[in-house]
Amino acid sequence: MDRFVDMILSEKKEYLNRIKKQVDAHHEIVIYGAGVCGKNLAKLLLDVGVTPRAFCVSNPDRNRKQEWGIPIRSLSDVIQEKRDDVYLIAAEPPKNESMIHTLNDYEISAYIDITPHFLQIVDPVYLRPIIEITSRVGCKVNCRYCPQNLFIKKYRSSMRPLVTSFETFQTCLDHLPQDVVLDFAGFAEPFLNPQIVDMMEYAVERGHNLRLYTTLIGASGKDLERVLKIPFLSVVLHLPDKKKCANIPITGEYLWMLESCLSAVKEDGQPFIDHANAQCEPPQEILDRIKGRVRVSWDMIDWAGNIDTQEVRSSELKNGSLLCAMAARQNHNILLPDGSLLLCCMDWGMEYILGNLMKENYKDIVQGKAINEVRMAMLERKTRSHNFLCKSCTSAVEIF
Numbered sequence: 092m093d094r095f096v097d098m099i100l101s102e103k104k105e106y107l108n109r110i111k112k113q114v115d116a117h118h119e120i121v122i123y124g125a126g127v128c129g130k131n132l133a134k135l136l137l138d139v140g141v142t143p144r145a146f147c148v149s150n151p152d153r154n155r156k157q158e159w160g161i162p163i164r165s166l167s168d169v170i171q172e173k174r175d176d177v178y179l180i181a182a183e184p185p186k187n188e189s190m191i192h193t194l195n196d197y198e199i200s201a202y203i204d205i206t207p208h209f210l211q212i213v214d215p216v217y218l219r220p221i222i223e224i225t226s227r228v229g230c231k232v233n234c235r236y237c238p239q240n241l242f243i244k245k246y247r248s249s250m251r252p253l254v255t256s257f258e259t260f261q262t263c264l265d266h267l268p269q270d271v272v273l274d275f276a277g278f279a280e281p282f283l284n285p286q287i288v289d290m291m292e293y294a295v296e297r298g299h300n301l302r303l304y305t306t307l308i309g310a311s312g313k314d315l316e317r318v319l320k321i322p323f324l325s326v327v328l329h330l331p332d333k334k335k336c337a338n339i340p341i342t343g344e345y346l347w348m349l350e351s352c353l354s355a356v357k358e359d360g361q362p363f364i365d366h367a368n369a370q371c372e373p374p375q376e377i378l379d380r381i382k383g384r385v386r387v388s389w390d391m392i393d394w395a396g397n398i399d400t401q402e403v404r405s406s407e408l409k410n411g412s413l414l415c416a417m418a419a420r421q422n423h424n425i426l427l428p429d430g431s432l433l434l435c436c437m438d439w440g441m442e443y444i445l446g447n448l449m450k451e452n453y454k455d456i457v458q459g460k461a462i463n464e465v466r467m468a469m470l471e472r473k474t475r476s477h478n479f480l481c482k483s484c485t486s487a488v489e490i491f
């Protein structure tokens with residue numbers, strides 16, 4: 092697997108060198124796109140001493156006014172100001188292609204397109220081990236595009252605890268190295284577990300970096316007060332939507348919590364909420380509140396074929412050797428309330444249980460037989476079964 096890591100690192104070096112050459116030739120840098128990719132790219136550039144002049148976007152109303160002091164402006168305004176900037180495309184394929192067409196329409200040819208593994212080279216945690224905490228089984232948010240029932244049926248087919256207890260969480264953390272990033276996300280809304288904030292605070296005490304993905308359903312005002320003090324690497328808020336695909340009632344209490352999150356800032360002065368998304372367009376009332384304060388997007392997937400509808404993005408069956416766009420070493424896993432560690436967030440049918448953190452060390456699990464079989468199957472077309480999960484996953488990339 093390490094050859095993929097080497098490949099990503101050398102691609103990153105080459106990409107940054109191309110940008111630095113432009114800076115050395117006295118061109119200023121504009122990042123085209125201010126979503127997750129654009130923000131990750133800006134952070135990467137700032138870390139290597141390059142300060143972009145601006146972000147540019149097609150719809151400034153869906154974005155904040157600035158990030159780290161870098162203004163977010165409309166493309167036409169940025170182009171009108173200056174003609175000798177170099178534009179860095181910052182969006183997933185195929186959106187990058189339409190952005191290049193737009194630049195061509197403005198007769199701009201000085202741009203650098205995304206590299207084959209652009210999302211991975213700008214992602215600050217792609218090469219780090221990540222575990223998503225599924226702290227309960229069953230979720231009352233009941234999103235329309237979520238294979239919840241498949242997971243509940245499979246998990247409950249044998250006697251297992253339905254909620255992660257604090258003690259279980261402690262034992263699992265005892266078996267984890269400190270560099271594992273913990274995502275409070277997984278297969279259910281984190282705040283539906285009444286001890287979740289204790290777990291978050293305990294994980295920070297143990298030296299872990301955390302990320303949070305939440306609808307806020309289940310959180311109390313007191314929870315929120317504590318949560319806003321936790322130094323998350325990033326926070327993604329899942330919002331209500333016009334079609335009520337997600338059961339997130341817009342009550343007075345909800346709006347108060349939303350406002351508290353939107354007004355909060357992290358230690359570095361950046362907003363507490365990094366990004367917001369929804370199952371489809373949020374109601375106007377919500378859009379009006381978040382306008383200019385957090386970027387919102389909507390793009391649903393079929394969870395590697397685990398939901399069957401044309402309404403979401405899916406993947407053609409992939410038959411080549413595969414790289415996981417979420418983790419080159421297959422180490423972005425899911426922890427369940429009984430300590431089981433699943434392959435990834437696509438494995439709602441629990442087909443790939445890698446081990447159990449209640450009784451095994453993480454290092455043994457990630458070097459174990461189950462995960463190595465997945466790694467082999469990703470590489471070797473011949474050895475994998477016809478219904479191998481990664482083949483139909485939107486996060487699988489064919490490499491040869």
Ligand code: SF4
Pocket residue numbers: 395414415416417418421434435436437438480481484485486487488
């Ligand atoms: S199913 Fe998708 S996310 Fe999971 S390991 Fe395979 S490629 Fe990665």
